Amino acid sequence: MLPISAVVWASHGASFARAVTAPEAVAALELSLGTAVVVSLVNAILGTVTAWVLVRDEFAGKPLVNALIDLPFALPTIVAGLTLLALYGPRSPVGIGVAFTRTAIVLALLFVTLPFVVRTVQPVLHELDREAEEAARSLGASEARIVWSIVLPNILPGILSGVALAFARAVGEIGALVLIAGNIPYKTEVASVFVFNHIQSGDQAGAAAVAVVMLAGSFALLLAIGGLRFLATRHERA
């Protein structure tokens, strides 16, 4: 707790407003927010699809794929950045060179946030009672209708809490980005890299100002996740 209050303390006073509205700081915060939103949306859709495939589908090698999902948790993020640079950087063997662009940032963030939605949706989907779906089917509901009115409402809290975790991670990520993003101010410098660069150059007030904004965001997200968990377990408590 003490370290956290030191950040808030360091950013206090009149310099806070000036530091946080500096064009470079605003650009970095906007970029972080924007990429995190994109990454959250992709995760919400493709993460849910992946979880669905892992629970409801059967194919050879499924246990292996299931184990691979956790790889981004186990792999050091700097290595993750380097791997993406190897495949999508200069000298790309597949001919896709996106290094030092915003696409690269999104790609790196997708890598590190991949497990969150999959791992929060998977257990819910696994526990989901299939009787309701079968009842709906026997009453003539279309597949789309079943997914929309029965499956989705049940897994929605899981999707949302996974997305919230992924969002928090995407906003704060640095390791996977330092090598591949290029960190060009106003273009590919995200908030965490901004904070890092400004600490290195001795501008602690500027770094602390942006850090406080990120800190406030983290607290808000934790509250949101707590609320979601409350909603998700309401059946058990009732």
Next chain:
Amino acid sequence: MRRLGLRSVALGYLLVVLVGPVTMVFWRAFDGGADHLWHSLSDPNTVHAFELTLIVTAIAVPLNTVFGIACALAVVRGRFPGAGVVNALVDLPLALSPVVVGLSLVLLYGRDGWLGGLFERHGVQILFALPSMVLATIFVSLPFVAREVVPMLREIGTEQEQAAHTLGAAGWATFWRVTLPSIRWAVIYGVVLTTARCLGEYGAVAVVSGHIEGRTETATLRVQDAYENFDVPGAYGISLVLAVMSVLVLVAMTLLRPRGETA
């Protein structure tokens, strides 16, 4: 048909984002041949970086394990106002950027920091030295054990502990003989996650370590250093070792998962 479509979407996505890039590391590390790989890995600064990573991990993991169990017990069994707040605070490092964690330590233990002056007068260097790196690593890997143990404690309930108590077991005896054995798989799973995070931490350590080659450079910092100094094969070599470590972690996670449920 729809099933096949979904399957290819999911697997294709995993291939593009996950499997493709990771295979590339194994490929690129051997680009210059095994000799070159061995040469760059036996560089004294690289060896030191790996040693430092292991030292930091060896200090942080046991401390976080004890703290995690204590914290989980306090949150689940404790009846004190603010247990919910503690529960939420434990998760803070998951939602917080590691850079912000690093910054907070710089501000606290730096020369002008609240505690920095105090330690400096006693000749203890915190920042740009091992203590701050350990602190940063502990901070970011704090939640993992507690997060695994809390649901497990809730699930096992208190009946056995109460039985032990009525049979005359003291508090510690109950903990060692009843509580700990029933949560051990959750603890082990949490320790595996903590270890992975400690080995791979970059952001927080990068801020507080000062990046001094051969002194405060961990393996992950060494990867960046090597890459930025155009020692690309060296960077891939170190990454390869780290990737192999994480595959081992992954195997451990997979073996433990059935007991620990999901992450």
